[in-house]
Amino acid sequence: MRKVSLGSLVNIRTGKLDANASNPEGKYPFFTCSRETLKIDTYSYDCECVLVAGNGDLNVKYYNGKFDAYQRTYIIESIDKNILNVKYLYYFMQLYVSKLRQMSIxxxxKYIKLNYLTDAKIPLPNIEKQNKIVKVLEKAQELIDKRKAQIEALDQLTQSVFLEMFGDPATNPKKWPMGFIKDLALKTQYGTSKKASEDTGKYPILRMNNITYEGHWDLTDLKYVDLDDKEVEKYLVHKGELLFNRTNSKELVGKTAVYRFEKPMAFAGYLVKLIPNEKANAEFISAYLNSKYGKSILFSMAKNIVGMANINAEELKSIKIYIPPKQLQDQFAEIVQKIESQRELFKKGLVELEKNFNSLMQRAFKGELFND
Incomplete structure (x- = not known):
């Protein structure tokens, strides 16, 4: 199968807006460099395209319609759809993004340069074969999307249970006493600044990319670090403690998750560990910060510093929070644990589906999916 430079087949533009332009009540999608799609009131683009994050997570999206985009998002359109199917391009980019991550600087x-995209060599069969490949991959993608929808439903269930048990944090309808996160914290601790290694070191180290926007863990890209005896107490996180992402892009700063694993791990300096005191369960604090209200508070208080946003440990502790009885928080944590167990089963199934899908894509772009 012949390969063609992508730059000869597409037009590439970049977004124009800053992430501050987002509006939770907006009508149109606002694509940033995170996996999360925000909203905006207006649109600058109306097209079928592939969007590639120019920095940060380096993810890939397909979209057809009206939208706007963050200034470091690449918007890729086919010059002639009779030569290059946009969906075919999207699936190619899903594979190619792993190479982009390796090339990022x-x-x-991390970020990527425009020529990393234009210089890419894309296998280019005729349009009829492209269309056949797209149909096969779309069917496989449907199975993945259904499984992701099940996982998302469980995430929504957690928030639904939170609101039912404690009420909307914006209005505190149950009239819980108010306080600050510092009133629920025994201790906060910044992570280690030690340089991590790809494959050597006693302890896996959690970094900002290992916490998802929804408050879960993605351990697919772990590095390792050694700690001496004094550092172990400071820089290991244990089951039931909370990690908070204090520095990231504005839309991602404040990612929060409870550490739920039996074996402790190290955590990096862009994270803050919070150990709850006798008044609190970390699952409650995490759900509060991951609620719609909590996300809006974090977004509004994040300070931009040279392209990054920051919420330090003292600012985290200064966030207002209602304080329900500890017994009720513990009941909520038990429900969360059951939901998380089901979620893990769904995630394992998703991993298998994605593995099969990647195998299909590999075969498709090697010309092995159909006999010529």
């Missing part, structure tokens, strides 16, 4: 937040 920069410090804490």
């Amino acid at each position: 920069g410090g804490v937040i």
